[in-house]
Amino acid sequence: MRFSFARWRATAAPWALLRTFVIFVYAFSLGPILITAAVSFNGSNRSFFPPRGFSFRWWERALAPEWLDPLLFSLKLGALAAVASTLLALPLAFALHRYRFRGQQALLALTLGPLMMPTLVTGVGLLQLFQSLGWREYLGFTGLLIGHVVICMPFAVRTVSVSLHTVPPNVELAAASLGATGFATLRHVVFPLIKTGVIAGAVFAFIHSFTDVNLSIFLARPGQTPVTVKILGFLEFGFAPTLAAVSVITLLLPLVLVAVVERISGLGDFIYGEGRRG
Amino acid sequence: MADAALELIGLEKHYGGAAAVAGIDLTVNEGEFVTLLGPSGCGKTTTLALVAGFLPPTAGEILLKGKSVADLPAFRRDIGVVFQDYALFPHMTAAENVAFGLKMRRVPSSETAKRVNEALDLMQLAGLGERRPLQMSGGQRQRVALARALVINPTVLLLDEPLSNLDLKLREEMRVEIVAIQRRLGITTVFVTHDQGEALVMSDRIAVMNAGRIEQIGDPAEIYERPATRFVAEFIGRTNLLSGLVTAERGVRTSGGLHLPVPVPDTLVTGSAVHVAVRPERTQLARQNPGQGLVLAAKVRQVFYLGATLEFRLDLPGGERGVVEAPNNASAARFEPGDDVWLVASFDDCRVLPARSASSG
Numbered sequence: 001m002r003f004s005f006a007r008w009r010a011t012a013a014p015w016a017l018l019r020t021f022v023i024f025v026y027a028f029s030l031g032p033i034l035i036t037a038a039v040s041f042n043g044s045n046r047s048f049f050p051p052r053g054f055s056f057r058w059w060e061r062a063l064a065p066e067w068l069d070p071l072l073f074s075l076k077l078g079a080l081a082a083v084a085s086t087l088l089a090l091p092l093a094f095a096l097h098r099y100r101f102r103g104q105q106a107l108l109a110l111t112l113g114p115l116m117m118p119t120l121v122t123g124v125g126l127l128q129l130f131q132s133l134g135w136r137e138y139l140g141f142t143g144l145l146i147g148h149v150v151i152c153m154p155f156a157v158r159t160v161s162v163s164l165h166t167v168p169p170n171v172e173l174a175a176a177s178l179g180a181t182g183f184a185t186l187r188h189v190v191f192p193l194i195k196t197g198v199i200a201g202a203v204f205a206f207i208h209s210f211t212d213v214n215l216s217i218f219l220a221r222p223g224q225t226p227v228t229v230k231i232l233g234f235l236e237f238g239f240a241p242t243l244a245a246v247s248v249i250t251l252l253l254p255l256v257l258v259a260v261v262e263r264i265s266g267l268g269d270f271i272y273g274e275g276r277r278g
Numbered sequence: 279m280a281d282a283a284l285e286l287i288g289l290e291k292h293y294g295g296a297a298a299v300a301g302i303d304l305t306v307n308e309g310e311f312v313t314l315l316g317p318s319g320c321g322k323t324t325t326l327a328l329v330a331g332f333l334p335p336t337a338g339e340i341l342l343k344g345k346s347v348a349d350l351p352a353f354r355r356d357i358g359v360v361f362q363d364y365a366l367f368p369h370m371t372a373a374e375n376v377a378f379g380l381k382m383r384r385v386p387s388s389e390t391a392k393r394v395n396e397a398l399d400l401m402q403l404a405g406l407g408e409r410r411p412l413q414m415s416g417g418q419r420q421r422v423a424l425a426r427a428l429v430i431n432p433t434v435l436l437l438d439e440p441l442s443n444l445d446l447k448l449r450e451e452m453r454v455e456i457v458a459i460q461r462r463l464g465i466t467t468v469f470v471t472h473d474q475g476e477a478l479v480m481s482d483r484i485a486v487m488n489a490g491r492i493e494q495i496g497d498p499a500e501i502y503e504r505p506a507t508r509f510v511a512e513f514i515g516r517t518n519l520l521s522g523l524v525t526a527e528r529g530v531r532t533s534g535g536l537h538l539p540v541p542v543p544d545t546l547v548t549g550s551a552v553h554v555a556v557r558p559e560r561t562q563l564a565r566q567n568p569g570q571g572l573v574l575a576a577k578v579r580q581v582f583y584l585g586a587t588l589e590f591r592l593d594l595p596g597g598e599r600g601v602v603e604a605p606n607n608a609s610a611a612r613f614e615p616g617d618d619v620w621l622v623a624s625f626d627d628c629r630v631l632p633a634r635s636a637s638s639g
């Protein structure tokens with residue numbers, strides 16, 4: 001068969017284009033990670049790529065208290081922020097989904113607002129609020145927790161709302177007709193159906209908190225600093241291979257978390273079948 | 279009445295100014311199968327939701343075995359409901375779905391297991407208890423929904439268009455099966471549908487609803503053969519309608535000038551505008567004027583071959599239209615479009631209906 005440009009353009013070309021595009025996307029999203037990982041094993045004192053020599057030196061430093069403490073601080077902060085914002089998001093998402101009331105749109109805008117606003121602005125605002133209220137002593141962990149709950153709420157509310165929409169319309173009425181009280185319906189019917197979404201919301205919230213730097217730089221205090229802020233501070237002295245090792249750790253932790261939850265809630269997804277993936 | 283399982287008295291439901299249910303009185307006896315039949319928006323599903331306790335009534339009373347339940351929440355009413363979309367719990371197996379009502383009633387687990395198995399057997403679902411709803415066919419889901427509603431031995435079973443999501447063949451099988459189970463268990467049932475065929479086949483009595491009210495209540499033959507209003511006559515089956523006025527001799531003079539000595543109900547005074555209604559299968563076509571009964575000159579407009587029957591669409595004088603349905607047997611007369619014929623019916627098969635629907639409660 002003779003080569004036909006028209007046929008090539010119609011059938012093969014789109015795929016070739018798509019393939020190239022996908023390769024670019026992966027190259028730019030995975031490339032930096034792989035380079036950082038490679039750099040962390042440098043034998044040299046500077047961040048060379050490709051690495052010169054090989055050593056675990058930088059990893060030993062990354063796992064010393066100087067870096068381990070802010071890392072654990074970030075983990076604790078992220079976990080608490082995730083739990084708190086999810087617990088607040090549950091009733092809020094219910095109210096927004098289920099009822100029509102005055103000020104509903106305003107409440108929704110207020111909840112989702114931080115998503116639209118630069119986190120930096122939220123951070124500056126919160127700092128000024130704390131100062132004008134005379135709450136300077138709450139800067140550090142408490143202040144950070146409040147700030148992180150504010151910026152994590154939109155994620156939790158959105159995912160809980162989305163999963164509430166997947167609850168089939170009449171199942172709550174069916175439960176009531178079978179003798180289930182409102183609480184029993186919530187416990188045996190609604191919650192099992194939205195569980196995956198709630199967990200996903202909490203994971204999103206955790207990752208958002210764990211990776212935040214814009215808000216945290218305003219609310220941290222010495223000794224109560226998330227790892228991201230610590231990394232930012234350290235960058236003033238240049239990109240040492242230690243940072244590469246720390247970066248790999250801060251990168252892997254959320255990934256591991258997502259993988260674990262995906263295994264658990266992925267099972268849940270299987271239970272609810274195709275319909276819930278919609 | 280001692281054997282009334284469910285009574286609705288002056289039941290109303292308003293949304294803003296609009297009445298979805300505009301005053302319903304209905305008594306359903308113990309073990310009876312009553313159908314609420316009407317077009318969409320007639321208030322039948324709202325009525326069901328009021329009985330189930332999903333909506334609070336605006337006015338009126340709901341009595342279950344003589345006790346008022348209007349103020350009881352749904353979960354304390356002891357009413358089984360089967361929804362149009364079945365509303366099965368997707369995260370539970372069929373058996374867990376059926377067991378749910380018993381679990382809520384804190385029935386011991388050994389008894390629960392026994393009753394769940396009985397219910398699954400009754401609905402021919404034996405062996406499917408471990409399946410999840412999404413792994414089941416529409417017909418099987420329907421059966422799970424019925425088993426789930428029946429296993430709690432409710433005072434009343436409510437069925438909200440449960441057959442409308444099934445294909446035709448399955449729907450016709452389920453009609454028969456639901457009625458068989460209902461008779462066997464003797465369970466009082468209220469069935470909501472817009473399908474007149476379902477209503478006629480399944481019901482002990484049919485309540486035809488229109489615009490939030492019941493137009494007529496009666497057994498299927500009564501509803502079909504003696505419709506009380508034009509709405510009922512036209513909603514259930516098809517009908518030929520001739521408009522006219524009640525004469526002093528208690529007959530009807532049609533707008534075409536014919537005088538028909540048909541039986542006129544006493545409620546219709548002389549001079550009232552009425553319709554004379556006659557069912558297509560109670561009419562015949564003739565080439566010669568038989569000279570007795572209802573006889574109308576007509577011209578054949580269309581002929582439809584329906585297999586078991588032949589349907590003739592007719593043009594009547596004065597611009598009115600007629601339908602004649604004739605059995606398709608060996609002696610069936612052949613008529614072609616354009617033929618001049620006579621539409622013939624016995625006066626006994628004619629019903630005189632008020633031209634304007636009486637706003638009966």
